Amino acid sequence: MPSFRPSTKAAPAPVRVPVARATVDCGIYCDGTRLPGHYTHNAAQEKVGELRQQGRNAFVWIGLHEPDEGQMQTVADVFGLHPLAVEDAVHAHQRPKLERYDDTLFMVLKTVTYVEHESIAYAREIVESGEVMVFVGADFVVTVRHGEHGGLAGVRKHLDASPQLLALGPYAVMHAIADHVVDGYLEVTDSIETDIDAMEEDVFSPTKRTDIECIYLLKREVVELRRAVGPLATDLQRLGSEHADLVSVEILQYMGDVLDHAIKASDRIASYDEVLSSLVQAAVGKVAMQQNTDMRKISAYVAIAAVPTAIAGIYGMNFAHMPELSWTWGYPAVLMLMVVICGLLFRAFRRNDWL
Numbered sequence: 003m004p005s006f007r008p009s010t011k012a013a014p015a016p017v018r019v020p021v022a023r024a025t026v027d028c029g030i031y032c033d034g035t036r037l038p039g040h041y042t043h044n045a046a047q048e049k050v051g052e053l054r055q056q057g058r059n060a061f062v063w064i065g066l067h068e069p070d071e072g073q074m075q076t077v078a079d080v081f082g083l084h085p086l087a088v089e090d091a092v093h094a095h096q097r098p099k100l101e102r103y104d105d106t107l108f109m110v111l112k113t114v115t116y117v118e119h120e121s122i123a124y125a126r127e128i129v130e131s132g133e134v135m136v137f138v139g140a141d142f143v144v145t146v147r148h149g150e151h152g153g154l155a156g157v158r159k160h161l162d163a164s165p166q167l168l169a170l171g172p173y174a175v176m177h178a179i180a181d182h183v184v185d186g187y188l189e190v191t192d193s194i195e196t197d198i199d200a201m202e203e204d205v206f207s208p209t210k211r212t213d214i215e216c217i218y219l220l221k222r223e224v225v226e227l228r229r230a231v232g233p234l235a236t237d238l239q240r241l242g243s244e245h246a247d248l249v250s251v252e253i254l255q256y257m258g259d260v261l262d263h264a265i266k267a268s269d270r271i272a273s274y275d276e277v278l279s280s281l282v283q284a285a286v287g288k289v290a291m292q293q294n295t296d297m298r299k300i301s302a303y304v305a306i307a308a309v310p311t312a313i314a315g316i317y318g319m320n321f322a323h324m325p326e327l328s329w330t331w332g333y334p335a336v337l338m339l340m341v342v343i344c345g346l347l348f349r350a351f352r353r354n355d356w357l
Contacts, residue, residue, distance in 0.1 A: 019070060019072065019073060020073075021042070021043060021066075021069070021073045021076050021077060022042065023073070024066045024067055024068065024069035024070070024073045025043070025064060025065070025066060026065040026066065026067050026147070026153075026154075026155075027063075027064070027065045027155075027158060028040070028041050028042065028043060028046055028062065028063070028064040028065070029041070029046075029062070029063055029158070030046050030049055030050060030053075030060065030061075030062050031060065031061055031062070031063065031168050032053050032058050032059065032060040033058060033059050033060070033165075033169060034059075034165030034166060034167075034168040034169035035165050035168070036162050036168075037049075041062075043062075043064050043076075043077055043080050043081075044080055046062040046064065047062055047080050047081065047141075047142070049062075050062045050141050050142070051141075054141060059169065059171065060141065061140075061141045061142055061143065061171060061172045062141065062142050062143070063142070063143040063144075063145070063158070063172070063175055064077065064142075064143070064144055064145070065145045065147070065154055065158070066144070066145065066146045066147070067146075067147050067148075068146075068147070068148055069091075069092065069146060070092070071092050074088055074091055074092045074146070075088065077144060081137070081139065081142050081144060082106070082139075083103075083106065083137055083144065084103035084104070084106065084108070086103070087101065087103055087106075087108040087135075087137065090108075090110065090135065091135045091137075091146040094133050094135075094148040095133075096110045096133065096135075097110070097229070097233055098110055098111060098112050098230060098231075098232075098233045098234040098237065099233060099237055100237035100238070100240065100241065100245075102244070102245060102248075105139060105140060105248065106137060106138065106139045107136075107137075107138045107173075107176070107245060107248060107249075108135070108136070108137055108138075109135070109136040109138070109176060109180070109237075110133065110134075110135050110136075111133065111134045111135075111136070111179065111180060111183045111234065112131055112132070112133060112183075112229070112230030112231075112234075113131065113132040113133065113134055113147075113149060113151060113152030113183055113186060114129050114130070114131050114132075114186060114187060114190050114226075114227060114230055115129070115130050115131075115132075115151040115152070115186065115190065116128070116129060116189070116190045116193040116194070117129065117130050122197055122200070122201065122216045122219065122220065125219065127223075128194065128197065128219065128220065128223040129190060129194070129223045129226055129227060130149075130151060131149070131226060131230060132147070132148055132149020132150070132151055132152045133147070133148040133149060133152075134146070134147050134148075134152055134154070134179060134183060135147075135148075136175075136176050136179055136180075138172050138173055138175070138176045139172065140172070141172065142172060143172045143175045143176065145179065152183070152186075154179060154182070156182070157175075157178050157179055157182045160178065161174070161175065161178055170250060170252055170253060171250070171253075173248070173249050173250065173253045174253060174256075176253075177253055177256045177257055177260065180238075180257070180260045181256070181259070181260050181263075184234075184260050184263045184264050184267065185263065187227070187230070187231050187263070187264070187267035188263060188266065188267050188270075190227065191227070191267055191270045191271060191274070194220070194223065194224065194227075194274060195270075195274070197220060198220060198274055198277060198278065198281075201216060201217060201220060201281060202277070202281060205217075205281050205284050205285050205288060206284070211292065212285045212288050212289065214282070214285045214286065214289060217278060217281050217282055217285055218282070220278055221275075221278045221279075221282065224271060224274050224275050224278060225275070227271050228268075228271050228272070228275065231264060231267050231268045231271055232268055232271075234264050235261060235264040235265050235268050238257060238260060238261040238264060239261060241254065241257055242254045242257075242258075298356045299356065299357060301356070302347075302348075302351040302356040302357050303357075305347060305351075306344050306347045306348055306351075309340060309343045309344055309347065310340040310344065313336060313339065313340055314340075317336065
């Protein structure tokens with residue numbers, strides 16, 4: 003008989019994947035220049051500590067891609083990251099925000115990319131989103147990326163070629179990442195505007211049938227964009243007033259430019275939302291007119307078909323004494339009567355634009 007006693011064997015310990023498996027890049031920057039060599043997060047932090055003791059302006063930037071809890075916790079232990087922020091970085095699906103934990107800023111950015119398509123009618127997705135989390139301290143930057151797009155290799159390459167920006171410290175990296183993400187918003191809004199213009203032309207073309215589902219698809223993508231962009235502008239506005247003790251005046255000036263671009267993208271998205279709402283109403287009216295036209299055509303043909311049906315039904319009742327039953331030309335006369343009446347009805351309906 004099988005035993006139902008719980009097993010006393012301990013569950014196998016989870017396999018810890020090294021941080022290197024999730025590390026995209028790890029570099030040390032000193033006085034605006036990246037030091038040569040490859041470093042682990044531990045070695046990089048130790049090296050930065052030595053350089054700062056010598057009075058050098060040094061920090062480490064480590065980039066991670068979708069780390070698990072163990073990998074993220076290992077990095078958090080080295081750089082002293084707050085557990086709540088670490089949990090957000092692992093599980094993702096966060097709203098755009100800027101939070102402060104002691105002397106560390108934690109920024110969440112939604113990345114978006116435009117999905118190319120030949121026609122909206124065949125598209126299942128127009129905007130694909132991801133996330134970038136940025137931890138910024140006095141001597142470190144930790145970036146965590148979720149999603150297949152939104153890579154920061156281009157940002158790092160641009161900064162490597164701009165020592166005057168890197169000399170401003172870790173918050174220059176935060177600005178470069180935010181600027182890169184927000185510029186992506188503007189590029190996506192430009193592409194969506196093309197789709198909206200095409201849809202607007204289709205809706206107001208009287209000879210084309212409008213697929214209202216395409217408008218709802220665009221509306222959904224614009225709502226997703228609004229959720230990605232809207233909260234960010236509010237948090238960026240608080241940067242200078244609440245975190246001026248951490249962020250230098252130069253970085254605040256650069257972040258002001260990012261804020262302007264974010265507000266511009268937000269205004270565009272709001273206008274697109276209004277246009278699509280109007281297009282939905284116009285499309286509903288157009289569909290109603292199309293249905294009304296179809297019903298009139300159906301009613302007209304039903305009325306025309308009712309005449310021969312009625313006459314044939316009358317002569318199909320098989321009574322002995324009916325008009326024209328004994329007349330040689332009765333059958334062709336009735337057929338001719340059907341054709342004449344149907345022709346007159348067709349002409350009347352055509353004249354009134356029912357057909």
